[in-house]
Amino acid sequence: MKTRRSKRSWMSYAVLLLCVVAKPAMAAEPAKAPQMSADEQKMMEAYAKAGTPGPEHMQMGKMVGTWDMDVTAYGGPTPEHDKGTAEFASLLGGRVLTQTVHSTMMGQPYEGMGTQGYDNVSKKYWSIWMDSMSTGPLTSWGTCDAAGACTYEGTSNDPITGKAAKFHMTLKPDGADKQAFELSGPGPDGKQMKMMEIVYTRKK
DSSP states (O other): OHHHHHHHHHHHHHHHHHHHHHHHHHHTSOOOOOOOOHHHHHHHHHHHHHTSOOHHHHHHHTTOEEEEEEEEEOSSSSOEEEEEEEEEEEEGGGTEEEEEEEEEETTEEEEEEEEEEEETTTTEEEEEEEETTOSSOEEEEEEEOTTSOEEEEEEEEOTTTOSEEEEEEEEEEOSSSEEEEEEEEEOTTSSEEEEEEEEEEEOO
16 A cells, blocks of 8 residues: 555656646747748738728718708709708728618609728729619729819619610719719710719708
8 A cells, every 4th residue: 555655646746846847848938920921021011001091081081971962863854853861971990981871763762872982902982882773783983182072983784775884973072061973874875964963961
């Protein structure tokens, strides 16, 4: 019995001693961060630059809020006027601006939703628009100046021809609380015509 106890005590002591000696040795070796190559470092910097909001995103952020809409449609024999409300919100840390619209169009309830942003890589603004009068998006790319005046060129599938139709859009600010939007697209003869005008006025 004494021999078994002696062996067990010695083994327990040896294991304890090993743990005490090994623990400081392990703690003395901090984990090393993986070293990136020059190419990997360059790639990381490029991705960081591409994903960082800049002055263009700050300019878009000035639209955040609720706006009244005065809509004029030119598709019929005489212009039609409608009213609506647009809610602009900033998402993804200021990288994307969303617009949610509730109004009437040709006497019918109308809903629309759009997203827009600025691509640091292509140096262009982009926009995607969807609404309750279609099942496909209107996608466009454009440029804006320092004052916020923008010009976009976009495409959307024409339900009559089944082909992509080209659209032209402009947005012109009139001070901090007013914006004028114009949409031109193919008319009955296939030529570009003014289809819609929207005057946005910020709600106080």
